[in-house]
Amino acid sequence: MKEENLSVPPGKQKIVRAMRSLLEERAFETITIAEIAAEAGVTEGLLYKYFRDKRDLLHHVLKEHYEMFITQIERDLQGIDGALNKLRKIIWASIERYANHKVFARIIILETRNSAKYFETEAYALVRQFVGIVDGAIKEGLAAGAIRADLPPTLIRNTIFGAIEHSCLRRVIFNEAVSTNETSRLIADLIFNGIASRPKQERGKT
């Protein structure tokens, strides 16, 4: 099923799998090197053969997740027409990832941004790439007149990401379920149309 097998030593794979497995249940901070090694069935020293430190391993796990995420989302956006429809799909795909991959959600939402090193990792470079895709959709919407021109694109992006992440917070922390379809539909609706009441005929579908 996985293709990353080639030339990746079994010990390294076991370590990464162990880390993923432990992050499923607990916070990064509470996971010790000794535990990771034990779970992987490997000695502690080996971890430092493949990773600079514990955080580097965390970043590696995130990177692997993010590669799959980006691959998926690029495919997801194929054939979708219209900036708002693209944004809708981006929202849906993001929530779908968080809903079905707790470890991914935990790392992104809770465990990375408090470390300065994160911003120099390959994982963060992938995040920037994704941000570029989103910003592209927003700019397209501005150019086409589908999006109001009096709001900064960065603010729009922040609101989208903020809404998504906050909506998945309890999923990560308290293991609550998230309905991908319903949540993404509602977030798109809110961000596209706002929360203020207005005459019904004015709240269009685009």
Next chain:
Amino acid sequence: MKEENLSVPPGKQKIVRAMRSLLEERAFETITIAEIAAEAGVTEGLLYKYFRDKRDLLHHVLKEHYEMFITQIERDLQGIDGALNKLRKIIWASIERYANHKVFARIIILETRNSAKYFETEAYALVRQFVGIVDGAIKEGLAAGAIRADLPPTLIRNTIFGAIEHSCLRRVIFNEAVSTNETSRLIADLIFNGIASRPKQERGKT
């Protein structure tokens, strides 16, 4: 200036002040007990007289900040009429806090939610209280018809907080400035009216 002086031992005060000061510059994880003690001019052991552990100290710092924040916001909301106007003020006051109190912003946005213990602290109880205030304003808006009734209040709240926190992320991480007035105006505008273009006469001020 401060009134919390009474019966609070000087050592404890010094420890809390030291922690606040260190959090101004660096991430929680990188701050050691030895540093805190040195900065406070106190021995390491004393910290454990007043706090269960390093995180407990962090939660205490947050609690003190949050008490001030809640006091302030309750005052800020006095005399404001209309749910959307209240929400606007809540957005403004939140950003104002983050913009002017980096330590507060750092703790809330980056350093708490990754620890299970946080959700049993007094600080978190205060957060719940604040959430109650916000939810009250949203419900008021629903009852009065100022807010669309087809969006879950929790989603509205998540979007507001998400937008605020993401807009302050770079302020915390990269020390960038945040314009309170402009940012809060834009966030309120986006959330109240949405990002989709629509005929101008329909985008009301309420």
Next chain:
DNA sequence: CATGATAAATAAATTTTACTCACTGTATAT
């Protein structure tokens, strides 16, 4: 105003954790 009780603070010991390093086995290519 001495004194016992209580709280504040210390100093050093202990434990836990992350991380290092010198080494062993093994497979492969020369």
Next chain:
DNA sequence: ATATACAGTGAGTAAAATTTATTTATCATG
């Protein structure tokens, strides 16, 4: 055969967090 490169080990170290025993200061009361 043997050198080389790589996967993996395991014992060790240093630094960090936390505990404990002890001393110092505070202060109300007989």
